[in-house]
Amino acid sequence: MTTKKELRPTHDLIVCDICARSILKGERxxxxxxxxxxxxxxxxxxxxxxxxxxxxxxxxxxxxxxxxxxxxxxxxxxxxxxxxxEPEPFEEAPASAYQLETEDGQEMEGGEVPRLEDEDGVSPAPRSRPQDPRHVRAIPTNAEVKIERSLGIFNDSEHTKTVAGIARTLGTPWVSALPNSIEPSHVDVIVAWELSWYRWRVDLGDSAHPIELVGQGEELSDLEVEQVGWNGVSAPDGTLALVVISEP
Structure with missing residues (x-):
């Protein structure tokens, strides 16, 4: 009769308390x-x-x-x-904990600002902030002087290139420069051809941005009679001058 041998572990079974895995023999x-x-x-x-x-x-x-x-x-x-x-809560000290001391040794509560006085004991008036500088020019009262000055401003601008470029295709334009009836500092400059016209507004009181394109069209009939005077002429380079010419 054959006797069966019973296999028994030579060491106690140990299990890891984290992964629940049995510890192998020799494992640390x-x-x-x-x-x-x-x-x-x-x-x-x-x-x-x-x-x-x-x-x-x-x-x-x-x-x-x-x-x-x-x-x-x-x-x-x-x-x-x-x-x-976690930071500890910050406890702000009360305003009464701060004191200011004036030149004569008097203590002042926190938040109160001492007033400065001159030698006569009079507090100086608060200084006002300077206003933003504006680019302002002297505006003439004579209409002819207004027109001449506005044409000079126009001739110093880049708009002369527009006039010269169109003139090479459509020919010499008619020019009108008249003071604006509403704004004394404005002069309306109109350059017109049979198929196109442009109107600029020159502000004699603004030296920063004195010229603005305010209108353009294709028909001379769009212009009102009181808006034009045809009192100027254009040179090939697009500069304008005040003259008296016949109406178109």
């Missing part, structure tokens, strides 16, 4: 202390997770300070980390 383990002082067996692969959970190596337990209370030991690693990051 470490003992950790969980909150409450409970001993836990951890394999080499799970030591980082045990530390993350706030478990303490039993071998390092003797190095911990004795003043550490049981309530602090039971706190997890994340709880201790949050407590370190």
């Amino acid at each position: 383990t470490e003992t950790f202390l969980a909150p409450g002082g409970v001993r836990k067996v951890v394999c080499e692969l799970c030591t980082a997770r045990a530390t993350h959970e706030g478990w303490i190596r039993e071998s390092a337990h003797g190095d911990l300070p004795a003043s550490r209370g049981p309530e602090r030991e039971r706190r997890s690693f994340l709880g201790r980390l949050r407590s370190r990051r």
Whole structure:
């Protein structure tokens, strides 16, 4: 009769308390202390997770300070980390805690600003902020002088290139320059051909942006009679001059 041999493990079965895996023969383990002082067996692969959970190596337990209370030991690693990051509330001192001292030694409560006085004991008037500078020119009152000055401003601008370019195709234009009946500082300059016309407005009181294109069209009939005077002439380079010519 054959006798069956019973195989028995030569070492006790040990399970990792983190991954629940059986510890192999010869595999090293470490003992950790969980909150409450409970001993836990951890394999080499799970030591980082045990530390993350706030478990303490039993071998390092003797190095911990004795003043550490049981309530602090039971706190997890994340709880201790949050407590370190929470800032303490800032308590602002009341305004009465601040004082100012004047030249004569008088103390003033916080928020009160001493007034400066001159030698006569009179407080100086508050200084007003300077207004934004404006580019302003003197505006002549004579109509002919207004027209001559407006044509000079036009001739110094880039709009002369527009007149010269169209004139090479449509020929010499008619020119009208008349003071505006509503705005004394404005002069309306009209340059017209049979198939096209342009109207610029020159502001004699503005040196920054004195010229503005305010209208253009294709039919001379679009222009009102009181808006034109045909009192100017154009040169081949697009510059304008005041003369008296016959109406178109």
